[in-house]
Amino acid sequence: MVWAASTQAMSIKERQKLDLSEYTVTRPNASYFDVQERMELLQRTDNPLLLTQIERLSTGPSCRQLLEIPPLDTKIRIPGFYPSPKAWREISSPLFEFEKTVAKLAGSYVASGDIYYGECLIRFLDKWARSDALMKFYYDSAKPQAWFATESMIFSAAEAYSVVRGAVDGMAEQKQRINDWLKRLAYQHKAIPGQPNNSCCNNHFYRRALYATMVGVLTDDDELFRFGVSAVYSALNDMTEEGAFPLEMKRGRRAVHYQNYALLWLIPNMQIIARQGYDIFNLEIDGNTIRDAVNFAIDVIVDPSKLGDLAPQEQYMGFLKDDQYLAWMEIYLARFNNPRLTQFLETMRPIFNRGAGGYVTLYFMDPKAQEQVSTEQKKQQNRLFEDLE
Incomplete structure (x- = not known):
């Protein structure tokens, strides 16, 4: 696949004119990884790192306790992260709890094979769906934090649900309510276009695209799916010769952080698209592929x-x-060999991200890649933040 890039950053109107008709949902029951295949591998692995994760997750949370968590059905207002990090973290705590809960239930199902955790996840999400949770959030162009915060919540719910939905028999009414809720959330949320040369088109757009792609798959909705695909075209179109994302470079002293942050959403999005049968990781626009963005990120980190x-x-x-x-x-390493990325991960595994893939080491790491964590003490010393901004 080869496209010619425009000389300007892709605008919303230009994105809307993209002919993405070739992209349709082909496998509505496909998660962002092959769940059954991975569970079979985990059952026979002797990798100590993976076995430790399996042991920790196999005795998962109490469903009764989780169902007591109140859905966020009132209007969500959150201060900005950089002006008020302490207040942001305090007010955001219930949102993080939701993301960690759905990730833990999906991870516990994969680790143990116990359908209890899959059924619990559906019951948990159904409770939120019946309450119309997350549908109310404050948005102002100068105060978009609640809009930002709910981006990863929608994907967290959708990706965890995609892991268990196919394995849980019955519960048709609950599944339909969850499907409808996720679809309404996605359409309402993405209807806010964001600010020109900023949230319309930067890492926040990539994060919206991530939930759109996953919800599009789950609900067999080609419009949502194509919205997600459009982010990949937009990112590759805007990329410099070096592989930099210009809108992330505008962040000054945090340019490297935001180049990496953009990939945090783009790569799992491409993984979902690839699971639908598309060669998206080799998509080329004006000679650039996502590998150029990855290599640039590593270059400037080093x-x-x-x-x-x-x-x-x-x-x-x-x-x-x-x-x-x-x-x-x-x-990314599950698809491409990259020794420099491997070096980054060796001292940080197991990797977990509540809003961008959950227990990704458990789900993606080649058992031959690494057998032990560097040390748990070192990992804890290295951890600077509890949550993503």
């Missing part, structure tokens, strides 16, 4: 001077000490 004139060379690198920011690397 040596920020390679940013050149794109951004200041004094860069914030704290994100490298928090495994959640590396979740995309685990997914």
